[in-house]
Ligand SMILES: Nc1ncnc2c1ncn2[C@@H]1O[C@H](C[S@+](CC[C@H]([NH3+])C(=O)[O-])CC(=O)[O-])[C@@H](O)[C@H]1O
């Protein structure tokens with residue numbers, strides 16, 4: 006994995022462009038996501054552990070918005086169920102190219118890993134195969150809000166009995182004080198990870214038009230509206246959380 010440190014927002018920018026998953030981001034992405042998302046390594050590793058409980062024989066496990074394939078690699082470390090295969094999907098060509106390289110690296114180091122296919126494509130245009138596990142690890146927040154219910158409904162329709170959707174997201178909070186406190190604590194987390202005030206401020210304006218977090222209540226209601234029967238939060242660290250949604 007690339008060890009290049011994230012300095013993308015370190016210099017003052019005359020105008021901060023909207024955040025995009027381009028080659029510059031790909032180069033620093035492992036460092037960026039670890040220093041920006043509290044609990045990220047714990048979520049990714051345990052997503053593999055959870056997935057192993059829901060994986061059904063001869064089914065597909067989806068990693069939607071796979072970026073560099075961290076979740077796919079965790080699925081392949083933990084899931085031993087017969088006949089499973091992983092489909093990773095991302096619409097960033099730069100991410101997909103590097104993701105394929107990393108997965109080839111994993112293949113060369115370990116034997117008997119689940120087969121994996123990496124698709125460059127829009128998850129909104131994807132035809133889902135019957136699946137036992139669908140991971141949306143910090144991806145739904147980048148989907149246009151008015152498209153989210155339809156996407157979750159299609160995922161729900163593709164899920165096999167005994168399967169699960171695992172949804173990780175940055176949260177906003179309806180309670181003003183709770184929102185302010187957890188936002189401040191997230192800034193403290195970033196500062197503690199070496200980001201300057203300028204980096205934090207410029208990153209905030211880069212993502213504000215492209216990443217729209219929902220509250221836990223909105224997620225729960227939307228998942229139920231999409232046909233899921235049960236929503237169980239299994240992890241929260243500051244304003245980042247992960248939920249299990251059962252068909
Ligand atoms: N419509 C779309 N179709 C396909 N991909 C998309 C779409 N919109 C955004 N993406 C992709 O979703 C990913 C979101 S990052 C996921 C981290 C990863 N899951 C991880 O566990 O490391 C989250 C973050 O950076 O905060 C990017 O790679 C986008 O290209």
Ligand SMILES: O=C(O)C(=O)Cc1ccccc1
Pocket residue numbers: 024037038041042175208212216
């Ligand atoms: O950096 C942030 O403030 C975030 O909310 C997380 C994030 C991580 C990586 C890309 C975009 C957003």
